[in-house]
Structure formats: structure tokens, C-alpha cells
Amino acid sequence: MQELNNILVTSQYTLKDALVSLDKSGASVLLLVDEEGVLQRTVTDGDIRRLLLTGFGMEDTLTQLPAKKPVSVEVGISGPDALAVMNKYEISQLPVIDGDGRPVALHLRSEIQPRILLSIPHMGELEQKYVEEAFRTNWIAPLGPNVDGFEKEISEYVKTGHAAAVSSGTAAIHLALRLLDVGYGDTVFCSSFTFVASANPVLYQGARPVFIDSEPDTWNMSPQALERAIQESLETGQKPKAVIVVHLYGQSAKMSEIMTICNRYDVPVVEDAAESLGGLHQGQHTGTFGKFGVFSFNGNKIITTSGGGMLISNERVMVEKARYLSTQARMPAPHYEHTEVGYNYRMSNVLAGIGRGQLAVLDERVLARRKVFELYKNGLSDFECLEWMPEPDGDFSNRWLTAVRLNPEKTRIKPVEMISRLSNFNIEARHLWKPMHLQPLFSEAQYFSHTDTDFCQDLFNSGLCLPSGSSMSNEQTSFVIDKIRYILNN
Secondary structure (H helix, E strand, C coil): CECCCCCEECCCCEHHHHHHHHHHHCCCCEEEECCCCCEEEEECHHHHHHHHHCCCCCCCEHHHCCCCCCCCEECCCCHHHHHHHHHHHCCCEEEEECCCCCEEEEEEHHHHCCCECCCCCCCCCHHHHHHHHHHHCCCCCECCHHHHHHHHHHHHHHCCCEEEEECCHHHHHHHHHHHCCCCCCCEEEEECCCCHHHCHHHHHCCCEEEEECECCCCCCECHHHHHHHHHHHHHCCCCCCEEEEECHHHCCCCHHHHHHHHHHCCCCEEEECCCCCCCEECCEECCCCCCEEEEECCCCCCCCCCCCEEEEECCHHHHHHHHHHHECCECCCCCCCECCCCCECECEHHHHHHHHHHHCCHHHHHHHHHHHHHHHHHHCCCCCCEEECCCCCCEECCCCCEEEEECCCCCCCCHHHHHHHHHHCCECCEECCCCHHHCHHHCCCEEECCCCCCHHHHHHHHEEEECCCCCCCHHHHHHHHHHHHHHHHC
């Protein structure tokens, strides 16, 4: 339980004073008491914000707050019983009062029930072996045996020729565009339904992104919209320099169709497989269809090096050039010689050691995440309003994140409400990616929709991601399922 310290306030506090108290205490709630010290109600920043939005000023006092009977418990209640009360009322703070109604402590949900996060690192024992080896041999600086080993093992795993370990997936995309000679004034076609890291490297090179909608079968790039965009670009004399295809949430795009289109028009493909390592399309690893593939090992990915990425390709010369560019483009001279712009993009030997240990258990991590997905889907199968991210026949998603759409024709619950109410139970959920063509950064960018309707915008408006970590216990998954059921039924 939390001590009261700075969270007791009276009705004479101004809204400004209350906000200052919230900030200083680090708490998310204040306890409003009368002149006798009896609890009157709780006060959150949301309560204060609502007063401000209705016309009150910062110097107005808490007397403007409407009366609200507080949910509280008496001294002596156990942690599990306190949690049951919090679950009943969907609150995360529970005042404890004495026999006279005066607050004496505050139960916090976070202290009783750890937060169930969206996707956390899942570390094992092998990682430490490789890291200790790096320390023992003093290979702490960038490059070293772990980097070489990690590159080789990734190449063998996805059955491609060559790999360059770099500092992030974003860096790998940037290098791919540099190697494709993308420059100022060029256009690069990119999935719109993605994280901004897929598109930012286009801007790094002074090029213009053109965004392509998703399609219903995979929620990834629409081959139909892509071909229409390429045909129009040829008519205007602005053939794209490259296409960046994203494999979202672990599910492959329709790479067979996309490669057929891009080969027909001689447009190179970069696969942003940051989220899909371990996923397959028609038996082939994602990231291995195009000229370049990109993986990410950020802290929330299916395997992690805390931060890092990998560029893969079957073209040895290209990958060697990527390694050269990612080490400041230093020439093989006895002194520091540079003839072109380079980058500080190489992965360190220590982080690569973590990656080697993680890669050894990747298949286990994939199966664990797929199990979480199946538990959600089966446990909530009676709700017709839930539409799960599809997996076409012949594909194998790593189910990095469990993504689901709330069909607005079958439920009044919107993602923002579901996310907020799950948060009341200390469960993290997030919106699906906001499409790039809707981002202020890309407000001038051209966009091609799948059909007359904007499919990826519909996904953003109606979908969310649920906790999906490979270390989630069955009990945690069941708890999330139970709370989703409760919210949909109420």
C-alpha cells in the first residue's frame, strides 16, 4: 500500500494546486477530504481536465467537482480482496479508510498485480554465454566473433546468402535504399499501414514516398493498388526507384503476387520483415523474396538484441558494400581515408552475442506466440464482433502481436474504449498502426487505396493489439480473455 504523504487535498485547493500535487507525488490520484479528514472522493487528472474543458480556470477550486461517492475499503482487507474490488469497479487505486471514514492508506493495482505488457523481451540462458565470451576475450568494441557468427546464423536460418548486422532495422532500410541509389527527387512506394521507421529512410535520401493501401487477406500491401500505382507512375514518367513491402505483425504480404508485379516492371523490392522473422510465405522465409530483406531486434521484437537490425541479400557485393557504408565508409588504407558518406550503423559484438542466444530459441518463441494467439481466438470465439488478423493458406505467421478488429457493425465498443478499460485492469493494449498517409509528416504524399474504400484506415479505426509476449503465462492470457469478455458483455 502507498503512504498518503502528498495526496490528501481539500476542496479549497485550486485546480492548479491539485495538478502540482499530482505531479509532485508521482501518484495518479488525489484523495479529497473534508475539514474532519473524512474521505469525500478521489480526484484524477481526468477530473481536473474535465473541469477545465467545461470553462473553469486554474484558479478555481475543487469545490466545483461534482459529488461522487468514493469506492473504498476498511483497514485489514487482503491484497487479493482489494484486487477483486478494483476489478469490480475497473479502478487501479483503492483508498483504505478507518472506522471514522478517514483515509489511512492507498492500495495500488500495480503493487498487487504486475502490469501485463504488450510484448516484453524473453531472455534465456544462452545469451549470457555469448556475452560472457565477449567480455572474457575483451571483444567489447563493435565487430568481433559474435557479429560474424550472428550474420552467418541468420543467413543459414532464413536460407539466404549474406547478412550485415547493423544498429537497427531502420538503419538496414536506409542502407538498402542507399545501395539502390535512391536519391533526391526519386519516388519509393511503401506500405502505408506500418510504423514510421519503414518510411523515414526514404526522406533521409531526399526521395518522396508514395503510399500503398492494404488488402483484407493479409492486412498488408495490396498488389492491386501497387500495380495501379506503378502503371500511373510510368504514364507520368516517374517510375519508382524501389518498393518497400512491410510484413505486419508477423504476417507475410502476398509476396508471390507482389514479386510478379515488380519483376514485370523491373522495380527492386525491399522487404521490411522487422516484425516477421520466423514467418513464411508459401514455405519461404519472409525477407528473402526481394533484393533486400530487413529484420529488427528491438526490445519488443520476437527476438531481441536490445536494439539492432540485419540487412540480408543474396548479392554478396551489395552486403559487403552495406558493411563498408555502416562503418563510416572507411577505405582499406593504413590511415583514415574516406571517399563517400558513411554511417555509424554496425552492431556491437556484445549485442550480437545476445542475438545469437536469442536466435537459437527463435522457433520456440514463434510457437509460444502462436499459442497465445490461438488461446485468444478460441477463448473469445463466441464474439462475432472480433475479427482476427488472417493467415492465408500456405502462410505461417510468427504472430509477433495478436491483432484483432472490432467490427463496428457488430459492437459499439471502439478500440480507444477497449484499450482504456483494459488499462484499468493493468493490461496494456495498443491501437493498430496509424497509416502513414494520415500522418502529418506525410500529408503531401500520394496514396493509392485498395479499392474505393481506404482499407488500412478502417483497420486503424477499428483494430487493436493485445498482449502477446512469448513469456506470457496461461493464467495471464486467461485474465486478459476474461476482461475482454467482461468489457464486451458490459
